[in-house]
Amino acid sequence: GAVVSQHPSRVICKSGTSVKIECRSLDFQATTMFWYRQFPKKSLMLMATSNEGSKATYEQGVEKDKFLINHASLTLSTLTVTSAHPEDSSFYICSGAWGREQYFGPGTRLTVT
Amino acid sequence: DAKTTQPPSMDCAEGRAANLPCNHSTISGNEYVYWYRQIHSQGPQYIIHGLKNNETNEMASLIITEDRKSSTLILPHATLRDTAVYYCIVRVGMGGSQGNLIFGKGTKLSVKP
Numbered sequence: 214g215a216v217v218s219q220h221p222s223r224v225i226c227k228s229g230t231s232v233k234i235e236c237r238s239l240d241f242q243a244t245t246m247f248w249y250r251q252f253p254k255k256s257l258m259l260m261a262t263s264n265e266g267s268k269a270t271y272e273q274g275v276e277k278d279k280f281l282i283n284h285a286s287l288t289l290s291t292l293t294v295t296s297a298h299p300e301d302s303s304f305y306i307c308s309g310a311w312g313r314e315q316y317f318g319p320g321t322r323l324t325v326t
Numbered sequence: 327d328a329k330t331t332q333p334p335s336m337d338c339a340e341g342r343a344a345n346l347p348c349n350h351s352t353i354s355g356n357e358y359v360y361w362y363r364q365i366h367s368q369g370p371q372y373i374i375h376g377l378k379n380n381e382t383n384e385m386a387s388l389i390i391t392e393d394r395k396s397s398t399l400i401l402p403h404a405t406l407r408d409t410a411v412y413y414c415i416v417r418v419g420m421g422g423s424q425g426n427l428i429f430g431k432g433t434k435l436s437v438k439p
Contacts, residue, residue: 217369247426256413257370257429306369308427313358315427317369 215241217309219318226297227326233293234321236307242287243309243315248280251304251320263290299326335434338408344401346433347376348414351395357418359390360427361399363410363435370413370429373399404437411435 216239223281226232239258244265261277263269263284271277281293281317290309294301308315331349338344350359361373374381374388376397381388386398401408413432 219369249429256431257364259426259428262426304367308369311377314360314372316372317362320367320369322367 215239215309215311215314215316217231217307217318219305219307221319221321223324225271225324225326227286227298227299228298231293231295232323233296234292234305234307234323236290236292236309237310238288238309238317241282241309241311243290243311244287245310246284246290247308247310247315248282248290248292249306249308251306257306258294266313297323299325301325330416330430332412332414332430332433334431335401336434336435337438338401338404340402340406340437340439341403344404344408344414344437346399346401346414346435346437347396347401348412349396349418353394353416354423355419357416359388359397360417360428361386361388362413362415362427363408364413364432365407373412404435406437406439409435409437 218237220235222247228308246263248260251257260275263282265284269282275295304321308316309319358364358375360375362368362370374386376388390397411432415427
């Protein structure tokens with residue numbers, strides 16, 4: 214299957230700072246990428262859908278000014294958590310759409326102290 | 327997208343077949359059945375999908391009932407590495423970008439030696 218990478222795999226940041234997470238499709242071009250987050254012992258929740266070259270579409274309850282998404286190319290999407298708070302600590306997962314499937318990255322564990 | 331119902335947990339002996347059921351009684355004619363799994367602290371992994379015919383690949387088999395109201399994912403010879411949460415998802419669309427995946431709670435499969 215197709216491969217999606219995320220960087221970093223783990224990050225610890227202080228409250229009030231911003232952190233950027235990169236999502237790359239390594240062997241396919243993803244016109245659409247999705248960002249999910251997953252709290253402990255919970256299922257994945259979609260945060261936003263991004264199409265290359267256009268603004269992301271955010272799910273209800275997700276603040277677009279806090280979670281900045283940039284999908285500048287067919288192989289790269291970034292999620293920036295701005296002014297992070299401890300409640301933003303979570304497992305962030307991206308996926309790229311290709312054909313009828315979505316391929317997921319390995320996830321980024323964010324801890325805000 | 328139609329809702330799915332899965333048992334919260336199942337056990338399976340190593341080397342035996344694991345049969346994971348999924349009910350999707352409100353599935354529409356153009357909705358596909360997808361299966362993903364998530365091993366602890368990793369991103370979801372695509373397993374298989376189907377519309378109405380049974381499907382088989384190197385990972386698993388998917389059996390869909392004739393009325394399409396339920397399906398079963400079969401792992402023919404479960405190993406300890408198959409321990410994961412398995413998600414059954416129904417989704418409209420031919421292309422990966424046509425609609426995100428909505429994750430329920432899934433079935434936690436524990437493969438025991």
